[in-house]
Amino acid sequence: AAAQDTVKIGLILPMTGQQASTGKQIDAAVKLxxxxxxxxxxGKKVEVILKDDTSVPDVTKRLAQELIVNDKVAFLAGFGITPSALATAPIATQAKVPEIVMAAGTSSITEASPYVVRTSFTLAQSAVPMADWAVKNGIKKVVTLVSDYGPGIDAEKSFSDEFKAKGGTIIENLRVPMRSPDFSPVLQKAADAKADALFVFVPSGAGAQFVKQFVERGLDKSGMKLIATGDVTDDDQLNGMGDVMVGVINAHNYSAAHDSAVNKAFVSAFRKANGGLRPNFMAVGGYDGMHLIYEALKKTNGSTDGAKLLEAMKGMAWESPRGPISIDPETRDIVQNIYVRKVQKVDGELYNVEFETIPNVKDPVKAAK
Ligand code: DHB
Structure with a gap:
């Protein structure tokens, strides 16, 4: 096809390094x-150009620049972590190219450029319902433990503010470094605090290591409940975490066990194409990001004018494997159901089984402004 008949998407993901599971999941979902x-x-050929940023934001930025200048991409997409999404925002603004955030979850990302549109989630979307559940279920004193960067700080603040507003007590807010975290020192502090529950956020891919150290310290037998955002009970790793996870309550936007025809078809096709790999919430963010791009191109009749594409994306609504979703026309952020889930064994495998739905949740951080 001639250059003007091809629409290129620059897909920047962490395919190697600590965040590689996110890259693998999203790449697989885009291909599916x-x-x-x-x-x-x-009438246009859609070509995806995949680049590995190793989750280093300076690399993300350089790759985004090259994709704009050399490859003339019409979309930038992907972004496994918040710093990578933020590093790209000024480039999207300057080039007037849509930046489709498929993974990162810090609230402020959508405010970093008028060209950002998000198909993933925000941490406050999950943390606020988790705090509400805790209050309603007799949990009075909580210690929080989060990764010390954007999404962790959002999770800590939104959980703590909501929990305190409803009468709960936060004993301590603990943080671990985002890169190569050692949970031992903070787990000791959490054990000493004698809380009713420990609320945790770590990014996708880090949950298994957290759980290993949680068990090694005997915290599973301490009487302190583990509650979390669904990033911790990530479908990519959950089944390998062991029966210690059975009964863990968490809140999130997607479970591979979500009971809908659309999800059943998605999970089955994804597993078939990827040697049995279970899709996680990152895969769904990537899949929906592609839907957003395809439908926007249909609306513009193939025009890749950035302003026209943004107008086409604002307010778009569809049924995702996670349930009904839409793009908030004011904030360009995702509006979606949040589900409270309990880890359970289903057909011999651990799953997040949804038991409560909070419909059409807008990012609570921006809604409060
Ligand atoms: C982010 C990354 C994750 O892997 C996750 O589960 C949540 C948020 C982020 O960097 O924004």
Missing amino acids: YQALNGTTVA
Whole structure:
């Protein structure tokens, strides 16, 4: 196809390094979307150019610049972690190219450029319902433990503010470094605090290591409940974490066990195409990001004018494997159901089984402004 007949998407993901599971999940989801929906949209060929940023934001930024200048991409997409999404925002603004955030979850990312549109989630979306559940279920004193960067700080603040506003007590807010965290010192502090529950956020891919150290310290037998955002009970790792996870309550936007026809078809096609790999919430963010791009191109009749694409994306609504979702026309952030889930064994495998739905949740941080 001639250059003007091809629409290029620069997909920047951490394919190696600490965040590699996010890259693998999203890459697989993008490929699945194209396998199921074809590679021609509004008469144009859609080409995905995948780049590995190793989750180093300076690399993300350089790759984004190269994709704009050399490859003339019409979309920048992916972004495994918040610093990578933020580093790209000024480039999206300057080039007037949509930046589709498929993974990162810090609230402020959508405010960093008018060209950012998010298909992932914000941490406050999960942390606020988790705090509400805790209050309603007799939990009075909580210690929080989060990764010390954007999404962790959002999770800590939104959980703590909500829990305190409803009458709960936060004994301590603990943080661990985002890179190569050692949980031992903070787990000792959490054990000493004698809380009713420990609320945890760590990014996708880090949950298993946290749980290992939690068990090694005997905290599973301490009487302190473990509650979390669904990043900790990530479908990518959950089944390998062991039966210690059975009964853990958490809140999130997606479970591979979500009971809908759309999700059943998605999970089955994803597993078939990826040697049995279970899709996680990152895969769904990538899949929906591709849907957003395809549908926006249909609306613009194939025009890649950035302003026109943004207008086409604002307010778009559809049924995702996670349930009904839409793009808030004011904030360009995702509006979605949040589910409270309990880890349970289903057919011999551990899953997050949804038992309560909070419908159409807007990012609580921006809603409060
Ligand atoms: C972010 C990354 C994650 O892996 C996750 O689960 C949540 C948030 C982030 O960097 O924004």
